[in-house]
Amino acid sequence: MTKLTDLNIVEAVAARKKNEFSCVDMVKEYIAAMDKFRGLNCYITETPDLAIKQAEESDKKYAAGTAGALEGMPLAQKDMFCTKGVRTTAASNILNNFIPTYESTVSDQMNKQGAVLLGKTNQDEFAMGASNTTSFFGNVINPWKASGARSNQQLVPGGSSGGSAAAVAAHLCIAATGTDTNGSSRQPASFCGVVGMKPTYGRASRWGIVAFASSLDQAGIFSRTVTDSALLMEHMCGFDPKDSTSANLPVPKWSQEVSGSLKGKVIGVPKEFRIDGMPQEIEDIWEKGAQWLRDAGAEVVEISLPHAKYAVPAYYIIAPAEASSNLARYDGVRYGLHVDGKDLNESYKMSRAQGFGAEPTRRIMIGTYALSAGYYDAYYLKAQKVRRKVANDHVEAFKKVDAILTPTAPSSAFAIGEKSDDPVQMYLCDIFTSPASLAGLPGISIPVGLDKENLPLGLQVIGKPWDETTMFQVAWALEQAANFKALPQEVA
Amino acid sequence: MSYILQGQTGDWEVVMGLEVHAQITADSKLFSGAATDFGAEPNSQVSLVDAGFPGMLPVLNKVCVEKAVKTGLGLKAEINPVSVFERKNYFYPDLPTGYQISQYLHPIVGKGVIEIDLADGSTRQIGITRLHLEQDAGKSIHDQHPTKSYVDLNRAGCALMEIVSEPDLRSPEEAAAYLNKLRMILRYLETCDGNMEEGSMRADVNLSVRKVGVKEYGTRCEIKNVNSIKAVTMAIEYEARRQIEVIEGGGKINQETRLWDPVKGETRSMRSKEDAHDYRYFPDPDLLPLKLETKWIEEIKQTLPELPDEKKNRFKGEYGLPTYDAGVLVAEKIRADYFEEVAKGADAKLAANWVINELLGALNKDGKTLEETPVKAVQLRGLIALISDNTISGKIAKDVFAEMFVSGKEAAAIVEEKGLKQVTDTGAIEKIIDEVIAENPDNVAEYRSGKDKLFGFFVGQVMKKMQGKGNPAAINDILKKKLSS
Numbered sequence: 005m006t007k008l009t010d011l012n013i014v015e016a017v018a019a020r021k022k023n024e025f026s027c028v029d030m031v032k033e034y035i036a037a038m039d040k041f042r043g044l045n046c047y048i049t050e051t052p053d054l055a056i057k058q059a060e061e062s063d064k065k066y067a068a069g070t071a072g073a074l075e076g077m078p079l080a081q082k083d084m085f086c087t088k089g090v091r092t093t094a095a096s097n098i099l100n101n102f103i104p105t106y107e108s109t110v111s112d113q114m115n116k117q118g119a120v121l122l123g124k125t126n127q128d129e130f131a132m133g134a135s136n137t138t139s140f141f142g143n144v145i146n147p148w149k150a151s152g153a154r155s156n157q158q159l160v161p162g163g164s165s166g167g168s169a170a171a172v173a174a175h176l177c178i179a180a181t182g183t184d185t186n187g188s189s190r191q192p193a194s195f196c197g198v199v200g201m202k203p204t205y206g207r208a209s210r211w212g213i214v215a216f217a218s219s220l221d222q223a224g225i226f227s228r229t230v231t232d233s234a235l236l237m238e239h240m241c242g243f244d245p246k247d248s249t250s251a252n253l254p255v256p257k258w259s260q261e262v263s264g265s266l267k268g269k270v271i272g273v274p275k276e277f278r279i280d281g282m283p284q285e286i287e288d289i290w291e292k293g294a295q296w297l298r299d300a301g302a303e304v305v306e307i308s309l310p311h312a313k314y315a316v317p318a319y320y321i322i323a324p325a326e327a328s329s330n331l332a333r334y335d336g337v338r339y340g341l342h343v344d345g346k347d348l349n350e351s352y353k354m355s356r357a358q359g360f361g362a363e364p365t366r367r368i369m370i371g372t373y374a375l376s377a378g379y380y381d382a383y384y385l386k387a388q389k390v391r392r393k394v395a396n397d398h399v400e401a402f403k404k405v406d407a408i409l410t411p412t413a414p415s416s417a418f419a420i421g422e423k424s425d426d427p428v429q430m431y432l433c434d435i436f437t438s439p440a441s442l443a444g445l446p447g448i449s450i451p452v453g454l455d456k457e458n459l460p461l462g463l464q465v466i467g468k469p470w471d472e473t474t475m476f477q478v479a480w481a482l483e484q485a486a487n488f489k490a491l492p493q494e495v496a
Numbered sequence: 497m498s499y500i501l502q503g504q505t506g507d508w509e510v511v512m513g514l515e516v517h518a519q520i521t522a523d524s525k526l527f528s529g530a531a532t533d534f535g536a537e538p539n540s541q542v543s544l545v546d547a548g549f550p551g552m553l554p555v556l557n558k559v560c561v562e563k564a565v566k567t568g569l570g571l572k573a574e575i576n577p578v579s580v581f582e583r584k585n586y587f588y589p590d591l592p593t594g595y596q597i598s599q600y601l602h603p604i605v606g607k608g609v610i611e612i613d614l615a616d617g618s619t620r621q622i623g624i625t626r627l628h629l630e631q632d633a634g635k636s637i638h639d640q641h642p643t644k645s646y647v648d649l650n651r652a653g654c655a656l657m658e659i660v661s662e663p664d665l666r667s668p669e670e671a672a673a674y675l676n677k678l679r680m681i682l683r684y685l686e687t688c689d690g691n692m693e694e695g696s697m698r699a700d701v702n703l704s705v706r707k708v709g710v711k712e713y714g715t716r717c718e719i720k721n722v723n724s725i726k727a728v729t730m731a732i733e734y735e736a737r738r739q740i741e742v743i744e745g746g747g748k749i750n751q752e753t754r755l756w757d758p759v760k761g762e763t764r765s766m767r768s769k770e771d772a773h774d775y776r777y778f779p780d781p782d783l784l785p786l787k788l789e790t791k792w793i794e795e796i797k798q799t800l801p802e803l804p805d806e807k808k809n810r811f812k813g814e815y816g817l818p819t820y821d822a823g824v825l826v827a828e829k830i831r832a833d834y835f836e837e838v839a840k841g842a843d844a845k846l847a848a849n850w851v852i853n854e855l856l857g858a859l860n861k862d863g864k865t866l867e868e869t870p871v872k873a874v875q876l877r878g879l880i881a882l883i884s885d886n887t888i889s890g891k892i893a894k895d896v897f898a899e900m901f902v903s904g905k906e907a908a909a910i911v912e913e914k915g916l917k918q919v920t921d922t923g924a925i926e927k928i929i930d931e932v933i934a935e936n937p938d939n940v941a942e943y944r945s946g947k948d949k950l951f952g953f954f955v956g957q958v959m960k961k962m963q964g965k966g967n968p969a970a971i972n973d974i975l976k977k978k979l980s981s
Contacts, residue, residue: 245555248556248782326778337592
């Protein structure tokens with residue numbers, strides 16, 4: 005018999021309905037696995053007691069025939085999601101002791117469908133990073149190991165949702181939420197060989213998610229399969245009157261539509277994404293992906309996104325600007341870390357200096373500078389103009405195509421410490437995911453193969469605004485064709 | 497009346513603009529559902545949004561937008577179909593999020609105008625630059641502990657309208673008249689209670705001085721903490737003098753923010769331009785641009801009440817009231833409504849006199865507001881009807897009113913009870929007059945020999961005998977006839 009932790013959600017729900025095991029059984033297997041792989045540091049806070057209690061409730065619901073769509077499924081929440089009564093830190097010392105009295109809309113909706121909480125996953129501090137090396141609670145380690153010369157190196161899981169991606173990859177939860185501001189739910193998926201997705205900006209409520217860059221932040225999800233991703237998203241999304249940027253649109257039953265035909269669909273491949281220095285094998289797998297889609301009946305055409313190369317620089321003005329303001333509330337006055345100084349200003353300085361790590365500090369400074377009198381027009385306003393041009397590129401492209409296919413990241417997982425001396429190198433990890441974030445588009449990363457070091461590679465599908473359906477269908481077709489079954493050695 | 501200050505080097509003129517923060521009358525805050533009652537227990541009206549908890553988001557309160565639009569319409573101002581909320585960033589313990597949500601480049605209301613009334617009967621048009629919506633901050637309390645400060649967040653997030661005038665004001669009187677009229681308009685519109693003591697209306701004064709005849713503006717200072725109309729007047733007088741003295745002493749005015757100290761009666765420097773915050777305004781990404789439909793603005797327009805200036809003109813035309821009386825009556829909407837209720841079918845001028853002189857006088861003496869009046873409008877109308885139909889004299893009516901004010905009884909009942917009905921029976925009056933003439937032969941003789949002034953003496957004697965109840969007109973008539981025969 006396969007281990008319960010090997011099942012995806014669709015399989016687990018079906019088997020549980022047939023009473024092949026109890027929810028408590030499954031949760032206990034996960035708790036054991038979390039114990040075994042604690043060294044990966046995927047979780048900041050584990051909630052085994054709560055999980056068992058919730059699993060018991062779920063078993064009762066299965067017995068009563070009132071099970072929800074995610075009933076008894078052992079999930080993890082990224083530590084950006086406020087969870088009632090469970091510590092929520094955003095991986096920052098400044099929120100080290102923060103226990104919310106409220107539940108984020110997204111996690112609340114999952115809970116209403118019976119989700120079980122295994123714990124809160126590690127991440128980059130305030131979701132700032134692409135390697136999960138900025139967490140106050142230590143690095144997350146990618147469960148994948150390179151073959152060959154680098155086999156003794158610890159690799160990054162990507163970021164910022166590295167804990168969630170690694171936990172799904174190592175089977176330490178069945179699925180996990182992420183957040184995606186510039187690729188944080190797609191790039192780690194690519195590095196860890198799982199499916200990672202973000203919906204259109206405005207699809208999922210931001211209420212109760214620790215804010216990083218409000219105009220870009222969206223809830224995301226990591227899962228084993230595209231169908232699981234679609235199913236989870238169905239229950240995470242929806243209009244929320246508590247979030248003024250949330251869209252009042254019905255949420256389609258994506259999980260039932262993923263296998264739709266691609267006949268007549270046109271897929272765009274942006275020529276500007278063939279960048280210098282990208283490994284040939286990524287270029288190859290990209291072309292392979294295009295061929296799979298042709299085989300599935302789609303037409304693949306080259307498109308141009310001329311401003312996409314300015315997305316990362318624009319992002320690194322806009323996101324820090326918003327973050328510099330969003331993070332002002334962490335002042336040690338009402339909650340979180342407080343350090344007493346000789347007066348108010350010193351208390352502010354000491355609380356924030358000890359509370360924030362290097363990356364949030366760097367971004368607060370960049371953002372404060374970009375918004376300052378005399379620099380606003382040159383930086384923030386200019387970046388907003390660039391953002392509009394990036395978005396317009398996509399509007400033009402989507403007049404001709406139904407979805408866009410790109411690599412998710414310009415490399416496979418790199419070693420911990422490899423890019424930490426050079427923030428700009430680190431920022432370039434987001435080069436393929438950033439444009440969709442700036443344009444507010446839905447995007448998904450699907451594992452499609454291994455590179456020559458046996459590390460997973462992902463392809464990204466970007467959809468039209470509010471057309472996650474086509475995006476899921478293209479992703480599903482890739483998943484079918486790629487038939488990616490590899491697991492990290494220690495997990496398999 | 498121009499306000500010219502004489503300095504050692506010549507005559508000076510004062511130039512002022514006012515920034516008024518008016519708290520919107522609303523049950524909940526601008527971006528949260530928390531209540532807004534004044535005087536509640538500290539930190540008892542605070543939502544997670546107001547306290548700036550992680551992941552909390554603002555949701556705009558439609559009622560506040562409606563009131564801002566209504567106020568804009570009342571100020572005869574342009575309503576902007578698109579406005580933008582921005583973040584004004586600064587650190588302070590009573591500002592939980594570290595930024596205030598305000599409007600900056602794109603306010604909800606643009607240029608408008610207020611007509612102010614001056615003591616000499618003249619009026620002036622004062623331009624309104626803009627009105628924008630913003631959140632209030634909480635309150636820091638520094639005097640409860642030797643080394644610590646307390647923070648009360650009840651006010652944090654309450655909706656404010658910042659109403660900015662053009663630099664059109666030229667004297668303390670004009671500034672006071674502007675505040676009075678603005679307050680009056682806000683209260684008519686029911687968009688702000690205008691209560692300066694409770695801080696629901698606060699004014700900052702921007703003031704500069706220049707030599708009479710000079711066109712350019714001088715360097716201005718902003719004066720904060722002027723929390724009453726009297727304080728505004730005093731602060732202006734002080735600050736204008738100070739600036740003139742500095743300039744005449746060879747100094748320069750620095751652009752700065754100054755604080756009015758009501759105890760010492762002086763302004764003092766709070767922060768200079770160099771120390772001014774860089775607020776790093778940028779559009780709030782949590783809120784979409786505020787778009788108003790023309791249809792909705794039209795609907796709000798339909799709900800506008802008659803405003804003080806229009807009402808005053810109507811009172812002058814419809815009731816034939818003098819400007820002063822009309823002005824007094826429209827100062828408060830409830831007062832104007834009361835007057836109109838009294839004047840229904842009654843002599844309007846008499847009604848105005850009674851409301852202004854007797855009723856308001858009596859209320860004022862008792863420290864009561866019109867809301868608390870023991871004499872209802874319809875009762876006062878009843879009293880006036882008794883005067884008009886000669887049932888009682890004006891003099892007796894004052895006694896009856898005094899009684900009404902104490903007991904709340906109807907005028908007619910008091911007149912009946914106390915037998916105060918006026919005697920109009922000419923036979924009875926003649927009889928008394930005959931008695932008075934008979935009792936005062938010397939005076940009669942003097943009168944007849946030309947001492948007309950004694951007529952009043954005879955009227956008084958007759959009234960006294962009739963206990964004030966004689967009809968004055970009838971007494972005059974008959975007395976005149978009898979004395980001249």
